[in-house]
């Protein structure tokens with residue numbers, strides 16, 4: 519498998535829009551902040567579609583009052599949306615918040631029970647109770663993404679096995695079957711820090727294997743750590759949980775390197791039967 523420079527791998531001036539699928543509001547900046555800055559410098563339109571992070575459901579307490587369900591890591595979604603809008607404005611990227619409920623809040627339409635007990639579960643396919651959501655997400659993204667001219671779709675690959683990331687990756691593959699050119703990004707910081715998340719040894723090759731994809735090319739994009747840290751710095755509510763502090767953020771960004779230079783890595787793939795469906799737009 520070859521390693522190539524992302525900067526020269528695509529005719530950026532011919533691409534009408536780069537669409538980055540961001541399962542949660544910080545994922546695009548965390549994983550693709552270097553790419554977002556790169557596109558801004560080239561005046562290539564970038565649309566970030568943030569999929570989850572809607573207001574959590576409310577439940578009625580015994581005294582009749584309504585309260586918001588708050589599971590682990592809860593931060594007021596209004597604050598998170600403000601952080602995201604500020605970050606994307608700073609980078610001249612458009613952003614859409616779809617506001618689907620996070621995996622940990624989704625309930626079975628059949629039993630009304632919570633579908634996933636944890637955000638990270640080792641499964642090959644989404645739970646059957648979640649398939650209605652997966653289908654709805656596909657239809658919404660197809661409507662949003664496939665009428666925008668020549669696009670490059672950039673999707674998480676699901677390193678760290680977060681339920682929501684994996685679902686987005688699977689939906690992105692279905693979009694690629696409908697003539698969208700697709701690149702996978704590495705879910706950051708899970709790709710560099712295995713103690714964040716489920717602590718399992720996971721990486722790009724195992725994530726691609728779970729999606730039944732073979733790597734065709736690994737694309738590298740050198741990043742300015744200072745510029746990417748500045749973009750991620752807009753998500754102040756997330757820094758302590760992910761990196762402890764700003765120094766931890768810089769160290770994590772610095773640690774992901776190619777030939778001594780901090781980089782982001784993107785993966786072009788084909789399915790394991792050898793069909794490379796996502797090439798026709800290049």
Ligand SMILES: [Zn+2]
Nearest residue numbers: 541542545683
């Ligand atoms: Zn996420």
